[in-house]
Amino acid sequence: MTLSRADCVALDRADPLAGRRALFDLTPGQIYLDGNSLGALPRAVKPRLDAAVQAEWGRDLIKSWNTADWINLPTRVGARIAPLIGAAPDEVIAADSTSVNIFKLAAAALKLRPGRKVIVTEPGNFPTDLYILQGLRDLMGDVELRAVEPAGLQAALTEDVALLLLTHVHYKTGRVHDMARLTAQAHAAGALALWDLSHSAGALAVDLNGCGADLAVGCGYKYLNGGPGAPAFLFVAKALQDGFQSPLTGWMGHAAPFAFGDDYAPAKGVLRGLCGTPSVLALTALEAALSVFDGVDMADIRAKSMALGDLFLDLALARCSEFGLGCSRDATQRGSQVALTHPHGYPIMQALIDRGVIGDFRAPDVLRFGFTPLYVGYADVWDAVEVLADIMQKGQWREARFHEIAAVT
Numbered sequence: 001m002t003l004s005r006a007d008c009v010a011l012d013r014a015d016p017l018a019g020r021r022a023l024f025d026l027t028p029g030q031i032y033l034d035g036n037s038l039g040a041l042p043r044a045v046k047p048r049l050d051a052a053v054q055a056e057w058g059r060d061l062i063k064s065w066n067t068a069d070w071i072n073l074p075t076r077v078g079a080r081i082a083p084l085i086g087a088a089p090d091e092v093i094a095a096d097s098t099s100v101n102i103f104k105l106a107a108a109a110l111k112l113r114p115g116r117k118v119i120v121t122e123p124g125n126f127p128t129d130l131y132i133l134q135g136l137r138d139l140m141g142d143v144e145l146r147a148v149e150p151a152g153l154q155a156a157l158t159e160d161v162a163l164l165l166l167t168h169v170h171y172k173t174g175r176v177h178d179m180a181r182l183t184a185q186a187h188a189a190g191a192l193a194l195w196d197l198s199h200s201a202g203a204l205a206v207d208l209n210g211c212g213a214d215l216a217v218g219c220g221y222k223y224l225n226g227g228p229g230a231p232a233f234l235f236v237a238k239a240l241q242d243g244f245q246s247p248l249t250g251w252m253g254h255a256a257p258f259a260f261g262d263d264y265a266p267a268k269g270v271l272r273g274l275c276g277t278p279s280v281l282a283l284t285a286l287e288a289a290l291s292v293f294d295g296v297d298m299a300d301i302r303a304k305s306m307a308l309g310d311l312f313l314d315l316a317l318a319r320c321s322e323f324g325l326g327c328s329r330d331a332t333q334r335g336s337q338v339a340l341t342h343p344h345g346y347p348i349m350q351a352l353i354d355r356g357v358i359g360d361f362r363a364p365d366v367l368r369f370g371f372t373p374l375y376v377g378y379a380d381v382w383d384a385v386e387v388l389a390d391i392m393q394k395g396q397w398r399e400a401r402f403h404e405i406a407a408v409t
């Protein structure tokens with residue numbers, strides 16, 4: 001049965017996460033369905049950043065490395081992300097970008113599996129994962145990259161494979177990989193498993209340790225709401241930490257950075273994954289942003305996210321027959337996003353944005369809508385589809401201004 005708007009309002013009233021919306025600084029009249037690309041601004045961030053700029057940087061200057069404990073931000077923020085991804089607090093640090101962290105962990109995996117020269121991954125993944133692996137292969141000279149479709153992954157895991165790198169939730173289709181099964185298959189072949197959690201962390205319950213995952217990375221600016229270009233995170237399972245060698249042996253990953261010795265010696269544990277000076281203001285923003293997860297049950301987030309995605313698809317496909325389906329209809333197989341396809345997806349998305357419904361477009365034909373259950377409600381979804389149906393019915397997307405391609409889509 002398709003829900004009415006009144007039903008959606010009633011669902012919002014009964015929603016255990018309803019109170020969380022007030023923790024975000026949302027623009028009135030705008031429906032934000034792009035938290036899978038850039039999370040909305042948590043209200044806690046601005047006062048925390050103001051204090052960090054004025055008191056810690058402005059007044060206390062260099063002393064703040066100790067007095068404000070700036071030096072431990074990467075481990076402190078990592079420990080806060082850890083419960084969201086099924087990791088122990090001392091298995092995660094926040095640092096660098098996801099791309100850089102992929103490089104560090106993939107290179108380290110090759111070292112951890114000497115004699116094995118193959119990295120298995122899949123084509124069509126978010127490009128940076130593939131690009132970084134291609135750069136690593138070119139640097140190493142003797143590494144083979146094996147990009148195979150999901151159905152062929154198990155067969156591709158031969159005894160020369162050092163690493164399986166996969167993105168848990170696909171950036172375009174939202175498809176969820178079975179982390180436990182694929183990690184077990186990698187291990188059966190003697191390989192390690194590295195998971196990109198960019199579209200998973202904060203969106204669905206991830207259980208890295210429950211799945212036996214070895215390594216993981218992910219973005220801080222999507223569902224973790226850390227702000228544009230927020231630091232990423234990296235995870236190294238406890239059992240691997242002593243053998244883990246980062247290829248980027250910067251001083252912040254040294255055992256004694258303030259001894260200023262000439263020779264590199266790695267810090268203990270996951271801290272050796274650090275390279276250079278942490279981005280203090282960005283980490284401060286991310287740390288404050290993570291407070292929106294305090295006391296939240298990831299099961300509630302997942303349940304609402306699946307319901308919002310289903311509601312959007314039910315309404316959109318019933319009212320706008322011109323769209324194709326670019327994701328699974330089964331919510332358990334999707335992350336917190338849905339995808340519609342249309343040959344004119346780009347101008348349709350621009351028309352939606354112009355009317356205050358913010359999603360994004362991914363070439364060649366995907367309209368992507370993300371549902372962050374902490375601040376998106378059922379009535380929002382209903383209203384968003386109402387706008388979409390109106391745009392399609394009136395053919396508003398045909399206006400020339402919606403066809404100008406911007407640098408960032």
Ligand SMILES: Cc1ncc(COP(=O)(O)O)c(C=O)c1O
Pocket residue numbers: 097098099100126128129167171196198199219232
């Ligand atoms: C799967 C995946 N990995 C990595 C990234 C981005 O990496 P970076 O933060 O280094 O730009 C994205 C961005 O959307 C992504 O979807």
